[in-house]
Amino acid sequence: MGTASELIMYDYPTLLREHHLKATPQRTAILQVMAHEGHISIEMIYEKIKGLFPSLSLATIYKNMIAMQEQGIVKELKIAGFKNRYEIQKQPHHHMVCQKCGSIVDVEFDVAQALEGVSKSHGFELKQIDLSISGICDKCR
Amino acid sequence: MGTASELIMYDYPTLLREHHLKATPQRTAILQVMAHEGHISIEMIYEKIKGLFPSLSLATIYKNMIAMQEQGIVKELKIAGFKNRYEIQKQPHHHMVCQKCGSIVDVEFDVAQALEGVSKSHGFELKQIDLSISGICDKCR
DNA sequence: TTAGTCAAGGAGAAAAATTATCCTTTACTT
DNA sequence: AAGTAAAGGATAATTTTTCTCCTTGACTAA
Structure with a gap:
């Protein structure tokens, strides 16, 4: 953290627009939570941000995860013994x-x-x- | 295929008993289908053997997969972009x-x-x- | 072999996870 | 500032998985 190239990754609205996705507050919040929590499940995201958006729908999160996967912004982790989790795409690891x-x-x-x-x-x-x-x-x- | 050590793996009733599981016809059929099909999903197994057991319950397959995983007989494969599949445990690969x-x-x-x-x-x-x-x-x- | 016991199977409900529908709202374009 | 297409919300519908309860049957040991 600290260099310009790393900080730019935290400008999620721009990141979304670069991938032809509209920069909605819900999407930005999802990415912020993912950045903060690391490897996170759908309903953990839901719990974390439903306070910010009282009318938030679970379907919104599912739809966004699919859209952002298609754009290569996020990645689904299927790990033996755990529910699916998601992370923001970064260096191969x-x-x-x-x-x-x-x-x-x-x-x-x-x-x-x-x-x-x-x-x-x-x-x-x-x-x-x-x-x-x-x-x-x-x-x- | 052909050697004694390989053939013995096809004696599923014995394999099951060695793992403290009763050798029921349903279980044996599940393992046979898995051996034949390779990497297979729950409902593919169901489709393949419900003809043999007209009253077969999906729950039976789920329950058996859990039991056989616990005993290390089968393994769950979680692969990005696919529904979960299962395979019989064999050499690490x-x-x-x-x-x-x-x-x-x-x-x-x-x-x-x-x-x-x-x-x-x-x-x-x-x-x-x-x-x-x-x-x-x-x-x- | 046969009776007893406990595990396993079947039916169906219930729960959990995911997707679809339809209408409203809103981000972006010009 | 208005128009448009995309996204969100509510909700239903699917799909996947688990659970309950009762019956059946595989294994044990006499």
Whole structure:
């Protein structure tokens, strides 16, 4: 945090418009909560912002998550043993999940090169890598 | 296929009993369908075997998947863009998913060693690795 | 083999998660 | 400032998953 290139990511209205989505207060709030909470579920988002928008509909969140996924702004995380969670797209990274407390930590680890070889040998055009490792985190031991 | 050690895996009644689960015809059929179809969803299983058991309940399949997961016989696959699928537990492996036709191919690729280092540096006790790569398969190009 | 027991199956309701419909509101364009 | 298309809200409808309760049946041990 602190450099211009990082700060610009917090201008969510602009980010939305750049992706041909209207910058509504609801959308901006969703992104702010996601930025603050990290890996978050639909109804956690709902709980966090329904105070700001008393008439907020759950459907609004679902619809926005779909729209923002299509635009590559957010990403759905399907992790064994947990309900789906969402995060804002950022640098490629993977996840480290504690099976006890459910905490999710980002880890940067480059598997791309090795997997290029694997996929190439299958005539497979590699688009995306989803990797999560599960275990027991430092705190829970 | 062909060796004794592989064939023994097809004795599902014994496999179930070894895991303290009763070997019912429904369970055996579920495992047979899974073995035949590979990566399969709950309702695909239901469609495949409801002919054999006219009174089959969807709840039976759900309950059995949970029980068999707890015993480590089957594994749930949560893959971005797809409904949950299930596979019979076998040698550690990962998945290669075509974003177009949805086909899933097993790939053997050892990421464990490298990830040991990553997790160790976070004081994390590594239990499980879930990796899937997505892209366009050979056929779909 | 047979009776007893506990797990498993079936039916259906209920709950949870997701999507669709339809109308109103509003962000953006010009 | 007005028009338009997109987004939000309310609500119903689907879909997915879980639960309850009762019946059936697989396994155990005599």
